[in-house]
Structures are given as C-alpha cells and as structure tokens.
Amino acid sequence: MLYECSSGLLGNGHHLHGISTISFQAWLSQSKRSKDYALPNSSWSQDMMDLYSRFLEMCKDGTWKRIPSYSDTADHVPGKACVHLESLKLANEKERKGTRFFPRNLDTEGVGFEYAMFLNPSEKRMVCLFQPGPYLEGHRGFAHGGSTATIIDSTVGGCAIFVAGRVMTANLSINYRNPIPLGSVVLVDSKVDQIEGRKVFLSCHVRSIDGQTLHAEATALFIQLNSTKSLQQQVSSQ
Numbered sequence: 403m404l405y406e407c408s409s410g411l412l413g414n415g416h417h418l419h420g421i422s423t424i425s426f427q428a429w430l431s432q433s434k435r436s437k438d439y440a441l442p443n444s445s446w447s448q449d450m451m452d453l454y455s456r457f458l459e460m461c462k463d464g465t466w467k468r469i470p471s472y473s474d475t476a477d478h479v480p481g482k483a484c485v486h487l488e489s490l491k492l493a494n495e496k497e498r499k500g501t502r503f504f505p506r507n508l509d510t511e512g513v514g515f516e517y518a519m520f521l522n523p524s525e526k527r528m529v530c531l532f533q534p535g536p537y538l539e540g541h542r543g544f545a546h547g548g549s550t551a552t553i554i555d556s557t558v559g560g561c562a563i564f565v566a567g568r569v570m571t572a573n574l575s576i577n578y579r580n581p582i583p584l585g586s587v588v589l590v591d592s593k594v595d596q597i598e599g600r601k602v603f604l605s606c607h608v609r610s611i612d613g614q615t616l617h618a619e620a621t622a623l624f625i626q627l628n629s630t631k632s633l634q635q636q637v638s639s640q
C-alpha cells in the first residue's frame with residue numbers, strides 16, 4: 403500500500419517504490435471529485451502555453467509526468483493514503499465542507515495561482531510552470547513574497563510526497579533575488595537532494611523562462627509522517 407511502504411511513490415531511480423507504476427497510472431486516471439485545474443485555460447499567456455506544450459512533449463517517452471491539480475486536498479493524495487484521508491473526509495465531512503486546497507481557492511481563471519506541475523521520477527524532480535495573477539500582488543505589479551513561498555512549498559511538497567509519501571513541511575528557507583512580475587511565467591524547479599530517515603531535504607530555484615533571471619532560491623525540509631496513524635491523529639498527537 404502506498405503509505406504502508408517506507409517511502410512514497412518513488413524509491414530508487416525510476417522504479418516507484420511501494421506501488422507499481424501501474425498504480426501510479428491508476429491514480430492519475432482515478433476519477434476525482436473535483437476538476438483538474440492544471441489544464442490550459444484562456445488566461446494562460448502564450449509563454450505559459452508554449453512552456454506547457456514543451457513539457458507535454460517530454461511526457462511522451464515517460465520521462466516526465468503531468469501532475470493533475472484539484473481544489474480538494476484529498477484528491478491530490480494518491481493510493482492508500484487516500485483511504486486514510488477518505489476516512490478523515492467521511493469522519494468530519496461537516497467540518498471540511500467548503501475547504502479548498504489553498505492554491506486552488508479561486509474559481510476565476512487567471513486571477514490567482516495559474517500553474518501546472520510535471521514530475522521527473524528518475525531525477526526525483528518536480529517542476530512547476532507558474533503564472534501569478536493580479537490577486538497575488540505584493541508590491542505594485544509584482545507577486546507577493548507569500549505567494550512565491552506558496553508555489554515553492556507546493557512544488558517541493560509535491561516532490562517530497564512522491565518520494566516519501568505523507569509528509570509535512572518542517573522548514574522552508576527562501577532567498578528572494580528578483581521580484582516576479584504579475585502575469586509573467588516562471589519555472590519553479592525542485593528536486594530531492596537527500597533523505598535521512600524520515601527527513602527529506604530538497605532544493606528549489608525559481609527562474610524566468612529564458613533562464614536569465616533568478617527570482618528565488620530555496621531549501622526545504624519535509625518530515626515523513628508516521629503512516630500507521632491517520633493524518634488527523636498524527637497532527638493532533640503533536
């Protein structure tokens with residue numbers, strides 16, 4: 403089972419540890435309760451569309467996999483863990499009613515986080531094509547630093563989940579090098595650098611799509627949660 407194994411979807415190299423690639427594919431094609439927001443829409447700029455098409459092309463030989471994205475957190479969690487979250491979902495549906503996965507909490511296209519993620523299993527690498535909308539403004543015309551932190555946390559978080567299963571962010575350290583203009587497209591490029599027991603260390607760079615501008619660089623530490631407890635038990639027992 404996905405979260406019964408010692409790591410998440412990825413073990414060494416290309417092989418998905420703990421579950422077979424088929425299960426991974428099954429997860430990708432699993433019917434989800436909410437729509438996939440990581441698909442092109444009319445708010446995407448030509449740059450966003452071109453970059454997306456480039457990564458879709460690289461998915462053809464299986465090197466990269468497009469990662470769907472939903473407004474319901476539970477729809478992101480593949481395999482066995484879904485059951486845990488499913489029970490969490492069933493257990494307290496009332497409390498959860500109206501919750502949204504933060505980066506997908508706006509329905510108007512183009513105003514918030516427009517993004518699409520692609521995973522490279524063999525490199526333990528997750529990239530995110532990110533086009534910040536006008537509702538993410540910090541300084542006039544530029545993305546708020548917290549929105550950059552969110553897209554970095556989600557990208558490294560997605561990478562950590564695929565490698566180590568159910569994880570939580572323990573540390574996220576960001577150096578902001580150049581502001582990100584609203585409406586521009588940046589590439590958030592993250593990878594797992596090291597795993598020590600339950601500790602997953604990652605690094606991440608945010609660059610302009612021509613690679614000429616480094617907007618931010620980050621390191622992150624994610625901790626693998628105890629898979630024998632439900633997520634709710636795990637968090638409330640701390």
Ligand SMILES: CCCCCCCCCCCCCC(=O)SCCNC(=O)CCNC(=O)[C@H](O)C(C)(C)COP(=O)(O)OP(=O)(O)OC[C@H]1O[C@@H](n2cnc3c(N)ncnc32)[C@H](O)[C@@H]1OP(=O)(O)O
Binds near residue numbers: 564
């Ligand atoms: C499926 C994929 C879909 C992809 C797209 C969707 C992406 C979605 C992604 C969404 C992503 C969103 C993600 C989010 O937003 S997660 C939300 C933000 N994060 C949190 O709220 C987490 C709060 N913290 C905790 O719950 C606990 O502290 C955790 C669980 C993290 C660890 O508590 P736990 O009791 O379990 O473990 P431990 O305390 O024994 O620590 C274990 C070890 O780790 C070391 N340590 C701990 N903390 C730190 C630290 N700060 N710096 C350095 N080291 C640290 C510690 O020294 C020890 O080391 P050692 O003594 O063993 O050597």
